[in-house]
Amino acid sequence: MNSILLVEDDLTLAIMYQDQLQLDGFDVSLAHDGEEGLQKAISKKPSLILLDIAMPKMDGMSMLTELRKDAWGQNVPVIILTIMDPNERMLQQVMELKPAYYLFKANSTPQDVSDKIKEVLSLSENPQPAS
Amino acid sequence: MYGFLSKLKIPIAILFISAIYFIAGKIGLVLAFVHPSVSVVWLPTGIAIATLLLLGRKLWPAIFIGAFLVNITNEGSLLTTLGIATGNTLEAFIAVWLIERFANGRNCLDRPQDLFRFVLFAGIISTAVSALCGVFSLTLTGFASWENFRPLFFTWWLGDMGGAIIVAPLIISWFNKRTLNLKITHVMEIFLVFLLLFLVSLVIFGGFSTVSNGNYSVEFLVLPYLLWCAFRFNKRETATALFLLSEIAIWGTLNGFGPFAKGASVNASLFLLQAYMNTLAVTILMLAAAVIQQRQAEESAQKSEDRYRTLVDTSPDAIVVMDLQTKITMVNKQAVNMVELNSPSDILGKDAFAFIAKEDHERTRENLAKLARVKRLTGVEYTIVRRDGSRFIASTSASLLNDKKGNPQGIIVVVRDVTREKELDRMKDEFITVASHELRTPMTAVKGYLSMLLNGKYGVVNEPLRKPLVTVAMATERLIELVNDILSVSRIETKRLKMTLSVFPLRSVVEDIVLSLKPIIHEKHVALSDQIDKDVSVQADPQKLGQILTNLIGNALKFTDTGEIVLHSEEKGERMIIFVSDTGVGISCINQERLFRKFQQVSSQQAGRPAGTGLGLYISREYAKAMGGDVWVVASEEGKGSTFALSLPKSGTRLAFDVRQRLVMQMSNASLVDEQTAKHPSS
Structure with a gap:
């Protein structure tokens, strides 16, 4: 079973996504801030990380920056799930950290998120030959 | 005494002045050697002129009474006395009238040119009148012989002259405030x-x-x-x-x-x-x-x-004057305070570059060269370094100082510390960012759960329940749209709108928008004809252009039940204009401009149509303006349809360049706030 680490500080949203993903058959673990997220990511090595940006203690960008320094963490697929409008500078920073997707919470239903995860995981399980 | 005299009633003043005149006259007559009525020292002339000048010509009877009494108690007939008194009164009256008219009145002693006239009028002309009157009166009544006319006249004249030139100024100068x-x-x-x-x-x-x-x-x-x-x-x-x-x-x-x-x-x-x-x-x-x-x-x-x-x-801004070699030659107190020094002498003579951060030196030199051409540069920001090395951002306004021939002699710079403004801007950004975060989070939860409910994630949803859930889902969509629009409006109104301009062919944006609207177009049975020349490149923020087009085409779809929606474009000068025409309900003339105001919708014709926020056209127009374009109604007729237009600068035009320059200026003055500002305070 694919394991997902959901890093999300808002409890309501966290449970909502957790519900959707569990119902879709994923093994979901939760982290409530970037620090906890980083720790759980390194220890649990999930198949994919669903990452919020605005969070206390350590925000999503910092967590991802740290994660990408890790040998395992540099390749783990990450989907960023944010509530904010992006600005140019932020988008540039995000792209350097190679997320698989950058999704807006307000525009994506939990089903959309789940679909993207399935898509990314099927890609990472069967990497397409470089062309 | 002057104040006291001026308050006296006229008859009392006349009595008082004539008494003084009488006494002075009697003293004068003591020095009458050439004739009992002709004195070479005649103080009353000065008293009379000064009195009428200070208190008004209406007091002339005082002079007449005084002069009459002096002479009636001296030798001579009533007729002689009347003649002499008339001469004395005329003298003062004429002198004062001329002084008031031509010699600056009671201020006749203040300027050489007025004093010269005073001497001419009071000292020479008026005194000659008095002397003539007096000596004629004496001669005609037989109190003096005609052979003595000349010496008598000159003695009289000179005596009065002394009074006018020495005594009148004394009194005028003492009683003038x-x-x-x-x-x-x-x-x-x-x-x-x-x-x-x-x-x-x-x-x-x-x-x-x-x-x-x-x-x-x-x-x-x-x-x-x-x-x-x-x-x-x-x-x-x-x-x-x-x-x-x-x-x-x-x-x-x-x-x-x-x-x-x-x-x-x-x-x-x-x-x-x-x-x-x-x-x-x-x-x-x-x-x-x-x-x-x-x-x-x-x-x-x-x-x-x-x-x-x-x-x-007292200017709240620092004012600095420097020569063309940027050596500071004058500063105000605020400039001294701004860099936290003690006195102007700490700054004077120094090079202005000493107070500008190193990284700004190159830009400063460029701006100095520019200033020589444009004469005036405003709103340029520099980092200023205080004495202790701390820094702040200052907005400056510089002008060339020219000499009379128009050659530049120096530069005057007004410097304003904009730290506080920057902080306020940052707070505005932060407010919008936090508000976005806090409003969208619960709405996302509502929307997400609703979609999961409707997808049957929590069990089968029967038909009677599905209907209200769909309504709630639609209302939630509206709410999300409204929050997004309000956040856009607050960005516009707090001037925190951020534009990322790029140059791209219209194709890249228009095709995406049309594609995304396909499901609605299909649902409404309305034809959409896309005739836009998509090879033309424009300069715009692609995301904002997408929002404008979605809004315009979305509105057309919302208000059109049959017929078609046509998109076409036209190049006009430096602009590219995109037209969105529909065969919908149309808008009355009165409502056409109203639509661009906030929260305005054409309500009467909206029955049964999906509600909007009433902000879409306002936001679209503001976005377009920020990109150097506009949004407007080209034509609309009720029942027949509407045509809206959006203009944007074509790439490579002068207009596009100017818009980019303006935006760069705004951006360099604005601080960027990213998502991290929205961190929760509690953790």
Whole structure:
């Protein structure tokens, strides 16, 4: 079973996504801030990380920056799930950290998120030959 | 006393003044040697002129009564007396009328040109009238012989002249309002100069030294003391000194002392003395007036300089003047405070670059070169370094200072610390960011759960339940749209709108938008004809352009039930114009402009149509304007349809360049706030 680490500080949203993903058959673990997220990511090595940006203690960008320094963490697929409008500078920073997707919470239903995860995981399980 | 006199009722004033005139006249007649009615020293003329000048010509009866009484109690008939009194009254009246009209009235002693006229009118013309009247009256009534007419006339004239030139200025200067300088050193100096003048006058005219009786022109020895008065003090002191000298000289001459006591008769001696005194008085008073005028000019220049200085120093902005080599030549207090130094001397003479952060030096040099061309540069920001090395952002406005020929001599720079403004901007950004985060999070939860419910994630949803859930889902969509729009409006209104301009062919944006609207187009059975020339490149923020087009096409779809929606484009000058035409309900003329205001919708025709936020067109227009374009209604008719237009600068045009420049300026002045600002305070 694919394991997902959901890093999300808002409890309501966290449970909502957790519900959707569990119902879709994923093994979901939760982290409530970037620090906890980083720790759980390194220890649990999930198949994919669903990452919020605005969070206390350590925000999503910092967590991802740290994660990408890790040998395992540099390749783990990450989907960023944010509530904010992006600005140019932020988008540039995000792209350097190679997320698989950058999704807006307000525009994506939990089903959309789940679909993207399935898509990314099927890609990472069967990497397409470089062309 | 002047105030007291001016408050008296006219009859009392007349009584009072005529009494003074009478006494002065009687004293004058004591010195009447050539004829019992003709005196070579006639103080009443001065009293009369000064009184009418200070208190008004309406008091002329006082002069007439005074003069009448002086002469009726002297020898002569009633007719003679009436003639002399008329002459005396006319003299004062004419003098004052001329002075008021041509010599600046009661301020006639303040300027040399006015004083000159005063001497002419009061000293020469009016006194001649009085002398003529008087001497004619005496001769015609047989109280004087015609052979004596000339000496009598000249004696009378000169006597009155002395009164006009020596006594009138004394009274005018004392009773004209002017505060006394009671500083002890000043009073001591006056006392000293008067004492010296008194002693010298006694020596020259009082017979206290043999020198006064020798055949020497010692009368000029008083000059230094009179000059002292004229240069150091005011006209009041000068007029007093002249009067003092005049009285001592008359007294001495009468007693046979002094350089003028050599005449054939006492009258001849007094005649010579009066000629001397009048000339001296005119010269010294003229000099005093010139000095006063000069002093006033200096004071006014100083005042103007002080006012200017105060203005500069009370400015909340720092003002710095530098030469063309950027050496600072003048600063105000605020400039000193701004860099936390103690006094202007800490800054003067230094190079302005010393206060500008190193990384800004290159840009400063470029701007200096630019300033030479454009003469004035405003709103340029620099990082300024304080004495302790700390820094702040300053907004500056620089202008070239030119000399009379228009050659640049220096640069004046007004510097404003914008730290606080920057902080406010940052807070505005932060507010919008936090508000976005806090509003969207719960709405996302509602929307997400609803979609999961409707997808049957929590069990099968039966039909009766599905309907209200769909309604809630639609309302939630509206709410999300509204929040997004309100956040956009608050960005627009707080001027925190961020644009990322790029150049791209219309194709890349238009095709995406049309594709995303396909499901709705299909649902509504409305045809969409896309005739936009998509190869033309525009300069815009692609995301914002997408929002505008979605709004315009979305509105067309919302209000069109049958027919088609046509998109086409036109190149017009530096702009590309995109038209969105529909065959929908149309908008009445009155409503066409209203639509672009916030929260305005055409309500009457909206029954049964999906509600909007009423912000879409307002936001679209503001976005378009920020990109150098506009959104407007081209044509619309109720029941027939509408055409909306969106203009954008074509790439590579002058307009596109200007818009980019403007945006760069705004961006460089705005701070960027990213998502991290929205961190939760509690953790």
